[in-house]
Amino acid sequence: xxxxxxxxxxxxxxxxxxxxxxxxxxxxxxxxxxxxxxxxxxxxxxxxxxxxxxxxxxxxxxxxxxxxxxxxxxxxxxxxxxxxxxxxxxxxxxxxxxxxxxxxxxxxxxxxxxxxxxxxxxxxxxxxxxxxxxxxxxxxxxxxxxxxxxxxxxxxxxxxxxxxxxxxxxxxxxxxxxxxxxxxxxxxxxxxxxxxxxxxxxxxxxxxxxxxxxxxxxxxxxxxxxxxxxxxxxxxxxxxxxxxxxxxxxxxxxxxxxxxxxxxxxxxxxxxxxxxxxxxxxxxxxxxxxxxxxxxxxxxxxxxxxxxxxxxxxxxx
Amino acid sequence: xxxxxxxxxxxxxxxxxxxxxxxxxxxxxxxxxxxxxxxxxxxxxxxxxxxxxxxxxxxxxxxxxxxxxxxxxxxxxxxxxxxxxxxxxxxxxxxxxxxxxxxxxxxxxxxxxxxxxxxxxxxxxxxxxxxxxxxxxxxxxxxxxxxxxxxxxxxxxxxxxxxxxxxxxxxxxxxxxxxxxxxxxxxxxxxxxxxxxxxxxxxxxxxxxxxxxxxxxxxxxxxxxxxxxxxxxxxxxxxxxxxxxxxxxxxxxxxxxxxxxxxxxxxxxxxxxxxxxxxxxxxxxxxxxxxxxxxxxxxxxxxxxxxxxxxxxxxxxxxxxxxxxxxxxxxxxxxxxxxxxxxxxxxxxxxxxxxxxxxxxxxxxxxxxxxxxxxxxxxxxxxxxxxxxxxxxxxxxxxxxxxxxxxxxxxxxxxxxxxxxxxxxxxxxxxxxxxxxxxxxxxxxxxxxxxxxxxxxxxxxxxxxxxxxxxxxxxxxxxxxxxxxxxxxxxxxxxxxxxxxxxxxxxxxxxxxxxxxxxxxxxxxxxxxxxxxxxx
Numbered sequence: 001x002x003x004x005x006x007x008x009x010x011x012x013x014x015x016x017x018x019x020x021x022x023x024x025x026x027x028x029x030x031x032x033x034x035x036x037x038x039x040x041x042x043x044x045x046x047x048x049x050x051x052x053x054x055x056x057x058x059x060x061x062x063x064x065x066x067x068x069x070x071x072x073x074x075x076x077x078x079x080x081x082x083x084x085x086x087x088x089x090x091x092x093x094x095x096x097x098x099x100x101x102x103x104x105x106x107x108x109x110x111x112x113x114x115x116x117x118x119x120x121x122x123x124x125x126x127x128x129x130x131x132x133x134x135x136x137x138x139x140x141x142x143x144x145x146x147x148x149x150x151x152x153x154x155x156x157x158x159x160x161x162x163x164x165x166x167x168x169x170x171x172x173x174x175x176x177x178x179x180x181x182x183x184x185x186x187x188x189x190x191x192x193x194x195x196x197x198x199x200x201x202x203x204x205x206x207x208x209x210x211x212x213x214x215x216x217x218x219x220x221x222x223x224x225x226x227x228x229x230x231x232x233x234x235x236x237x238x239x240x241x242x243x244x245x246x247x248x249x250x251x252x253x254x255x256x257x258x259x260x261x262x263x264x265x266x267x268x269x270x271x272x273x274x275x276x277x278x279x280x281x282x283x284x285x286x287x288x289x290x291x292x293x294x295x296x297x298x299x300x301x302x303x304x305x306x307x308x309x310x311x312x313x314x315x316x317x
Numbered sequence: 318x319x320x321x322x323x324x325x326x327x328x329x330x331x332x333x334x335x336x337x338x339x340x341x342x343x344x345x346x347x348x349x350x351x352x353x354x355x356x357x358x359x360x361x362x363x364x365x366x367x368x369x370x371x372x373x374x375x376x377x378x379x380x381x382x383x384x385x386x387x388x389x390x391x392x393x394x395x396x397x398x399x400x401x402x403x404x405x406x407x408x409x410x411x412x413x414x415x416x417x418x419x420x421x422x423x424x425x426x427x428x429x430x431x432x433x434x435x436x437x438x439x440x441x442x443x444x445x446x447x448x449x450x451x452x453x454x455x456x457x458x459x460x461x462x463x464x465x466x467x468x469x470x471x472x473x474x475x476x477x478x479x480x481x482x483x484x485x486x487x488x489x490x491x492x493x494x495x496x497x498x499x500x501x502x503x504x505x506x507x508x509x510x511x512x513x514x515x516x517x518x519x520x521x522x523x524x525x526x527x528x529x530x531x532x533x534x535x536x537x538x539x540x541x542x543x544x545x546x547x548x549x550x551x552x553x554x555x556x557x558x559x560x561x562x563x564x565x566x567x568x569x570x571x572x573x574x575x576x577x578x579x580x581x582x583x584x585x586x587x588x589x590x591x592x593x594x595x596x597x598x599x600x601x602x603x604x605x606x607x608x609x610x611x612x613x614x615x616x617x618x619x620x621x622x623x624x625x626x627x628x629x630x631x632x633x634x635x636x637x638x639x640x641x642x643x644x645x646x647x648x649x650x651x652x653x654x655x656x657x658x659x660x661x662x663x664x665x666x667x668x669x670x671x672x673x674x675x676x677x678x679x680x681x682x683x684x685x686x687x688x689x690x691x692x693x694x695x696x697x698x699x700x701x702x703x704x705x706x707x708x709x710x711x712x713x714x715x716x717x718x719x720x721x722x723x724x725x726x727x728x729x730x731x732x733x734x735x736x737x738x739x740x741x742x743x744x745x746x747x748x749x750x751x752x753x754x755x756x757x758x759x760x761x762x763x764x765x766x767x768x769x770x771x772x773x774x775x776x777x778x779x780x781x782x783x784x785x786x787x788x789x790x791x792x793x794x795x796x797x798x799x800x801x802x803x804x805x806x807x808x809x810x811x812x813x814x815x816x817x818x819x820x821x822x823x824x825x826x827x828x829x830x831x832x833x834x835x836x837x838x839x840x841x842x843x844x845x846x847x848x849x850x851x852x853x
Contacts, residue, residue, distance in 0.1 A: 032732035038365060039373070039456070049770070055454060086365050087527070088511060094527060156563055160588075166567030169359075169553050169560075170530050263557040266564075268528040272556070281731050 001309065008305050012298050019294040020076070020287070024069050027283050033061060034085040034281045059085050072287065086282040094273065094285060095292065099255075101171050102269040104181075105189050106254035112193035113200055114247060120197075121204020121243075122236065125212060136201065143198025149260035152191040156264065169266050188265045192258060196250050203246045207239040214238075237311060244304055244311075252300040256293035350546045350833060354851035357570045359555040363528065366511040369496045370446045371454050375840050378493055379574050380531035380552035382844040383545075384429070385496035385516035388420060388439055388475070389487060391753060391837070393848050396598065397654050398837030399754055401487040405434065405497055405517070406475075415482030415792060418490075422473045426540040428499050429514075429521045436469035441500035443467045443477075445507060453507045460489060460758070483789055484797060485757040493752055493841045519545035519847040528554060539847075546833070546850035558703075565826065568592075571851070572827035575840045576600065578642055578703065585826045594829045596836035599651045600642070600821035601759075602750035604708055607773040607815055611740050619683040620692065621813035624744070625668035626680035627719040632673065633711050634819055641704040644822030649763075649805045651820060651838045654754040655794065656801050666810040668817075680719040692721040697742035699733045705746055708818050737773045747773050747815070752841040756801050757789050763808050763815055774814045781807055781814070 035055045056062050060071065075082050081091035124136035159165045167187050172180040211217065212235055220230045259271035270289065277285040362376030369377060369385070390404040403409070406420040426434040447464050449455040463486065465478040479486065496516060502509050514522040517540065520533035534549035553570060555561050562581045564570040566588050577585070585593050608615035608624060615621060630646045638644040645651070646669065648658035663669050670676045684690050698709045713723045728736050737745055751758045764782050766772040781804065788800035808814055825836050833848040 030732070032729075032735045036735050037731040039454075051454065054452070058452070088366060089527065097526060098528060153559070160563060160566055164567060164588075166563045166569055169555065169564055169569055170526075170551075263560065266553075266555050266557065266560040268526075268554075273528060276556075279729075279731050 004309055005306055008302050012302060015298055016291065016295060020073065020291055021069070023287055023290040024072065024283075025065075027281075027286055028065055030281075032281050034059065034283065035061070037280045038086065072284070076291075081288045082284045084277075084282055084285045086277070086280045086285065091285055091288045095270070095288065097171070098268055098270045098273050099292075100173065101185075101267060102255050102258070102271070104174065105185055105192065105258065105267065105269065106251055108185060108189035109193035109196050109254055110247065110251050112189060113197035113250070116193070116197040117200030117204055118243075121201045122208055122231070124201070124205040125208035126231075128209060133205075136205070140198040140201040140205075143194045144202070146195065147260075148188075148192045148195050148258070149264050151194060152188060152261050152264040155187050155191060167265060171268055184265075185267075188258070188261055188267060191265075192254060192261055196254070199250060200243060200246055204239065204243050207242050208235060211235045211239040241308060241311060244307055248300040248304045249297070252293070252297040255296045256289065350850040351852060352546045352850070353548050354853075356547050356550040356572075356831070356846065356849060356851065357564075358550070358552055359561040359564050359570050359573045360531075360552045361556055361558070361561060361573070361575055363554045367514055368508075368511040369494045370442075370449075370498075371456060371511065373456050373494075375575055376554075378841050378844050380525075380533075381514070382493060382496075383518055383520040383533050383550060383846045384514050384522055385518040386426075386845075387491065387493065387495045387497060388443075389491040390493070390845065391491050391842050393843050393845075394835050396835060396837060397754065398601075398839050398842045399488070399654055401491040404491075405439065409487075415484075416479045418477040418479070418486060419470070420475045420477075422475065423540060424473055426517050427538055428517050429536065430499075431538075432499065432501075434497065434499075434517050435472040436475045437472070437500045439475045439497055440467045440469040441503045442496065442498045445498065445503055446495060450507050457492065457494060460492075463489075481790055482792060483757070484792060484794070485755050485789065488753055488755045489757070491753070493844065519845060520547075520550060523549070530554060541847065545847045547846060550846055565593075565828070568828070570828075571831045572825065572834070574825070574844060576642060576823045577826055579639055579824060582824045582826045592829050593826050594831075595824065595826045597825070598823045598836045599645050599647070599653060599838050600823035600840070601651050601752075601754050601838040602748070602821040603647070604643075604705065604818045604821075605747040605749060605815050606712070606744060606818065607737075607747045608744045608813075609740055609742055610774050610776045610814075612743055614687055614689045614692070615694075615743065617687045618812055619687040620689060621816075622667050622810075623680040623683040623687070623692075623719060624716065624721075625809065625813050625816045626670075626676045626683070627721070628668050628712060628715045628816070628818075629673040629676070630669060630819060631671065633715070637704075637707055637711060637819060638822060641707040642821050642824070643704050643708065643819040645820035647817065647820040648809065649759060649801070649817070650756065651754045654838065656754070656756050656798055658802070658805060662802065666806065667813060668809070677719050684720065690720060692716075693723075694721070694743040695724045695726050697736065697745040698725055698727050699746055699748070700727050700729045704821070709746065712818070738770070740773075740775055745773060752839050754838055756797070756804075760785055760788070760801070760804060763804075776812075776814050778807070778812065778814065781812075 035052055039052065039055065060068060072082065083090055084094050120136050124133045127133050156166060168180055168184040171184060174181040217230060217235055220234050256270045256274055258269060259275050262269045262272045274289050277289060360376055360379045362374050364374065364377035364381060365372055367381055369381065387404045388406050389401045391398050392400040392402040405422055405426060407423045409418060409420040411418055422436060428434055444467060446455050446457055447461040449458060463479050463481060463483055465480050468476045470476050498510055499515055502515060519536050519539050521536050523532040523534050525531045531552040532549065535545055535547060539545060553564065555564060561573050562577065562584060565573065566585055582595055586595065608621045610616045634644055634646050648663055648666065650657040664671055684692055696709060696713060699705050709725055713725060716723050736742060749762055761769060762771055764772065764785050765777045766775050767777060768782065784800055784804040784807065788797050788804060791797035791800055809817060823836060823840065830852045831849065832852060833850050835843060837843055
């Protein structure tokens with residue numbers, strides 16, 4: 001098992017390097033740069049070429065691309081992400097607060113989705129083609145069909161029209177004021193978690209249905225095992241493999257992919273920062289964010305692989 | 318009897334007088350500014366750095382201006398936002414030849430660290446803007462080309478020596494970007510103000526949480542006694558316009574200082590009724606159309622004139638003002654301001670005729686004469702929805718009505734000006750926005766490409782350049798008005814180098830609790846917040 005974990009862990013390194021190289025090059029291909037975005041679209045349209053060139057030189061954009069890449073990778077190797085080209089602030093500072101918020105929303109949505117999806121999926125599978133199954137299917141298909149941001153807009157309109165109230169606009173860390181924190185983040189977590197739970201519910205249901213038809217389940221029944229024991233120890237454990245995949249990937253996606261939902265609830269999260277960084281051609285920040293989200297995906301995949309191996313020993317060999 | 322009557326009359330008059338005084342006192346008490354409270358406002362953008370001398374976004378002005386004073390400011394109660402008034406300057410004199418401006422400073426002004434502000438600080442700040450040291454970026458250096466030198470004559474006197482006389486100099490000094498910094502700090506590190514705050518303004522810095530909010534609190538030692546009225550303010554960085562509206566509607570914010578759309582205004586008014594007060598003004602921002610004169614047939618002024626003649630701006634204004642942040646039909650100056658075009662003169666310019674049928678017939682005739690009866694071109698537009706999108710849709714339809722076939726190409730905002738600078742377009746949308754309505758600032762954009770890199774029509778026009786210089790150096794307002802009109806006629810009518818669309822229209826629906834704030838044509842003005850107070 002340890003050899004398997006080490007092998008999977010080492011595979012993460014070339015993957016991350018590949019991601020870093022691709023995003024670095026892609027950003028240099030798209031037109032415009034941070035100096036253009038910052039100084040050439042407003043009052044500064046009339047800046048002379050000399051001044052603009054000096055600004056570019058200050059940011060290191062006058063150097064050859066390979067040189068810029070070398071500087072960045074050297075910084076990464078020293079755990080130094082550099083500074084934002086837009087604000088001049090350290091990237092760790094830019095990401096820190098947003099990461100805490102995005103992580104909390106992702107965790108809350110995952111907990112909500114998991115608590116909802118697993119029982120609903122199992123019940124729907126057990127009660128296949130009954131009214132219970134139909135109700136769960138309607139509920140989950142509605143969740144799939146409804147974008148999270150739209151549900152978020154509905155929530156805000158509901159609060160505004162009925163109570164003249166909107167959730168707090170400023171993030172308060174949980175350890176500072178749990179009530180204020182929950183008052184702001186519970187709604188986006190519910191909006192996102194609903195769609196998330198719908199995906200997981202459908203996956204749990206179909207996976208359970210498949211497993212429940214397996215020979216070993218029939219054998220377990222024939223041996224006279226308790227239904228509860230059959231479901232938990234034999235069926236659910238095996239049905240969980242694809243569900244874990246879905247939950248893991250959705251979690252990683254939530255870390256950086258909630259752009260519109262963040263706008264709707266005015267959350268100062270990674271998704272919005274991502275969009276702003278790209279729009280401003282803030283190369284260093286965009287590269288770091290891509291690397292962060294890619295690391296999250298790779299790490300989640302790594303954890304899932306380990307869990308697979310733990311749940312299904314065949315995978316280790 | 319007559320004595321009694323007289324007594325009664327006297328008592329009556331006295332009682333009436335007492336009542337009247339009482340009522341007046343009551344009214345006065347009602348309008349008396351109240352101290353206390355925290356003003357909360359969304360800001361749709363965020364400052365890239367904290368240095369007003371370097372940056373150019375209102376995302377800096379709105380949260381940061383309350384920490385600073387300028388030498389001058391624009392009179393905060395003036396709805397045109399064009400009257401310079403003293404800020405740190407108590408008074409000033411101008412030499413007879415108009416080449417020397419001498420300012421007397423207020424005494425006892427303290428920076429937030431307790432040190433005294435003197436002429437040395439004003440000189441250092443203006444040197445930072447006009448003569449930046451190597452490696453320091455000053456966006457507005459070119460605007461002060463007229464300045465020969467800035468001298469600190471004594472601790473409370475500053476003198477500006479000019480190369481030539483210009484009537485716009487006071488307006489230039491009243492720029493809301495020209496924060497007065499501390500000389501000692503600038504001497505040690507000219508970049509210090511990019512990441513730090515240290516001013517003399519009515520509010521001191523508390524915190525900036527990136528992407529989230531900015532907080533300032535009342536400066537207890539502010540040099541204007543009794544001000545500011547607010548205990549503090551909180552700027553919330555909210556990009557989404559619907560979230561900004563929700564913040565005001567949910568009474569989590571009092572005002573958004575940039576502006577809302579007409580639809581947002583109506584939504585807020587319908588939802589909150591008297592709790593919302595609406596202030597509106599023409600806006601010193603305009604989208605322009607630049608035909609690329611490096612490309613045929615746009616090097617032919619008949620074609621350019623046809624493009625402007627095709628636009629029925631008066632009907633366009635009626636339709637677009639309901640859905641977009643544009644409204645006024647205007648020339649090169651915002652209506653209602655000192656150098657604005659009188660309507661009777663405006664109607665004589667190509668594209669401003671009241672008879673749209675005659676205008677379009679003339680446009681068709683010109684296209685035919687130019688040999689491009691079936692004109693086909695690509696209109697390059699910026700990927701910003703409001704108001705670029707509705708204006709482009711409207712113009713393309715107008716051009717279609719004179720026989721032109723126009724394809725719209727939308728370029729992402731960050732890459733837009735790179736496209737324009739390279740001249741890779743036929744006809745493109747361009748933009749201009751100013752902090753005050755002043756011909757020197759507003760007309761510079763239209764001077765020849767060789768002297769002005771923001772001219773995206775790629776033309777050279779020495780006559781226009783000459784008129785620009787003459788109006789800039791005119792010493793009387795009337796003479797200057799005539800020159801501005803000549804400039805305008807050449808730019809918009811005779812040569813049609815650029816096409817004006819519709820003037821933006823600024824709409825600020827704000828909480829009725831907010832007082833002491835006057836809308837102006839610029840969203841860069843009146844953000845010092847020293848005059849603002851909350852009634853509850």
